[in-house]
């Protein structure tokens with residue numbers, strides 16, 4: 341998608357994708373609250389053009405699935421107003437959306453746990469910004485009935501990944517647990533700590549970074565580019581062990597290897613990583629991951645990083661976890677949530693309080709909800 345005012349999708353008229361888009365009757369767009377309004381508007385323009393039909397979306401029906409209590413588009417260095425302005429509800433197309441409600445939390449219901457009713461009500465209260473706030477601190481206190489509180493990060497790791505040095509070989513065990521945090525800095529620290537507990541040789545892959553524009557080469561030397569750790573981009577210094585969990589950062593072979601797929605490392609070779617898919621339809625399949633060039637979009641100049649498109653994923657950011665179900669979930673709130681819906685997304689990955697472990701200094705934290713997003 342281009343970054344101008346009226347972008348279209350990058351689909352040429354003769355491509356296989358164009359054929360699918362011309363013939364389909366229904367397009368399902370999941371996790372729509374995270375989408376930028378311009379991406380939906382780009383789809384509208386593209387479908388009109390490809391289908392030679394001036395009706396909305398070229399006459400196709402679009403099913404948007406999502407919950408506006410969850411996170412909004414990520415806009416670097418933005419204000420709440422920027423995020424609200426970027427979300428689908430601010431698009432001219434929104435007035436044509438017919439809203440249908442789902443009322444049961446199936447993730448909770450499936451657990452058949454006696455805490456179910458209270459837990460799903462507590463989750464909804466967090467999502468709606470109705471959870472009682474301590475007037476002195478502006479924070480919420482976690483009641484005993486809501487989660488298992490831990491006293492330290494080490495205890496959090498121990499509760500979510502008990503005996504990881506033995507259990508990591510069991511892919512079912514590994515696939516159903518993760519620790520979440522709002523910021524990458526906390527996620528990285530947790531990942532290093534957990535990977536340290538796995539035996540085996542640490543393999544280091546350094547990326548090759550270069551400015552793409554010849555005029556920028558002298559201003560942005562490789563050492564500077566190497567020092568940049570950007571969200572959505574693998575690190576320059578990628579340190580992995582066999583058995584570690586990683587997450588894909590790009591779609592390289594859909595539908596098997598998509599942005600967000602979690603895998604366990606099987607072999608760390610010089611030019612390729614072999615890994616096993618942990619969840620979903622292709623669970624258990626071994627795949628090969630090559631190094632690919634990646635160009636980040638949120639820096640004021642263009643540069644390219646040649647690296648394996650993966651990050652460690654024993655821990656991941658709350659935004660990355662949206663859409664996933666977990667059997668055991670840890671949340672590190674040392675740095676509190678900083679944007680709409682993050683606490684609700686994090687707490688609602690599991691179906692019962694005994695599977696939710698939280699580390700929050702003072703047992704309290706901020707719950708950020710933009711009420712305008714819920715109207």
Ligand SMILES: Nc1ncnc2c1ncn2[C@@H]1O[C@H](COP(=O)(O)OP(=O)(O)OP(=O)(O)O)[C@@H](O)[C@H]1O
Pocket residue numbers: 407446447450662663664665688
């Ligand atoms: N109608 C249903 N009957 C039985 N199980 C269901 C039903 N709907 C959902 N589930 C189960 O509930 C869990 C959560 O479902 P799903 O991931 O589709 O929810 P979601 O609304 O997309 O959640 P989120 O957006 O918070 O990630 C899954 O394990 C799914 O299989």
